[in-house]
Amino acid sequence: MEWIRPDNPDYDETRKLFNAMIDRRPAVIARCSSPGEVAEALKHARNHNLEVAVRSGGHSVAGMSTNDGGLVIDVRPMKSISVDPEAKTVTAGGGLTWGEFDRATQQHGLAVTGGRASTTGVSGFTLGGGSGWLERAYGFACDNLISVDLVTASGDLVTASEHENPELFWALHGGGGNFGVATSFTFQLHDLGPSVTAGLMLFPGEAATEVTRAYRQVALDAPDQVGTALVYLTAPPEEFVPEDMVGKLAVGMAYL
Structure with missing residues (x-):
């Protein structure tokens, strides 16, 4: 384990x-490579x-993955991943990002609902529920959990599943990271078709009301195979953003 202090x-x-x-x-930040090191840090x-x-992944908007004057358990070194294409399952280390996760599963044409941003951590996303592009077809990330390995506050290494510590397993379905430090997740994977279509649509900010109403109807009528999101944000001056649309935009995204 690596201990990282302010000096x-x-x-x-x-x-x-x-x-x-x-x-x-x-x-102090404790960079942990194993459940045993997590127990030592606790x-x-x-x-x-x-x-x-x-x-x-450190994507908590509210900054829940750090603190002032305390200890941060950094699980990013735990990046193991094992895909069983026959059983359509995957066991992923708690330090993986969704980009790393998807690169391993896509080789087998398999996927599970993951983060919309590739650098989002598998752990926090799943423990918070996990809303992503595939949720209409396959549910939230936590709906696809088979088991979770974690270290409790007392330092015990436990597994939670439908048959082992089932109440803890239930709590991990969107209950957040308050029940222990998750070190490994096993998910049920799903076949992803031979082709995927994704798109990004940009609209002027003043069209937000009209776009939102139209989007709501599209989302209601769309089949489960279509995942969508609506975001109102400030568009950056990137190559894919027309010069006259840099600024506040209503943004609709679709994944088929």
């Missing part, structure tokens, strides 16, 4: 989150009365 030259980079507005300074937190946060 470490890697400290600032390691504590950085996806939401750059969050700027917190934990007393023991350190108990012995020193440190608040604990768990960090995987």
Whole structure:
């Protein structure tokens, strides 16, 4: 295990989150490569009365994957992944991002509902429920869980599934990261067709009301194979954004 404190030259980079507005300074960051190291980090937190946060992808908008003056358990080194194409299952380490996860499963034409941003962590996304492009066809990410391995606050290594610690397993379906530090997830995968069509539609911000009403009807009428999202945001000056549309836009996205 690697302990990273404020005097470490890697400290600032390691504590950085996806939401750059969050700027917190934990007393120590424990980069854990195994469940045993997670248990050791939790023991350190108990012995020193440190608040604990768990960090995987670091995409929590509210900054829940860090803290000030406490201990952050960084599970990013846990990037193992094993796909069983016959059983259509996958076991993924708690430090994987959805981009890494998808690269492994797509080789077999298999997928599960994952994050809309490829750098989102599998752990936090799933434990929070997991809303993504494939949810209409396959449910949320947590709906596809077979089992979860985690380390409890007392340092015990447990497995939660329908048949083993079933109440804990139920709580992990969208209950957030408050029941332990998840180190591994096993998911049921699904066949993804031979082709996928994805698109991004941009509209001027002043058309938001009209676009939203039209989108609502499209979403109601669309088959389960179509996943959609509607976002109102400020478009960046990227090559794919027309110059006259840089600024506030209503953005509709579709995945078939």
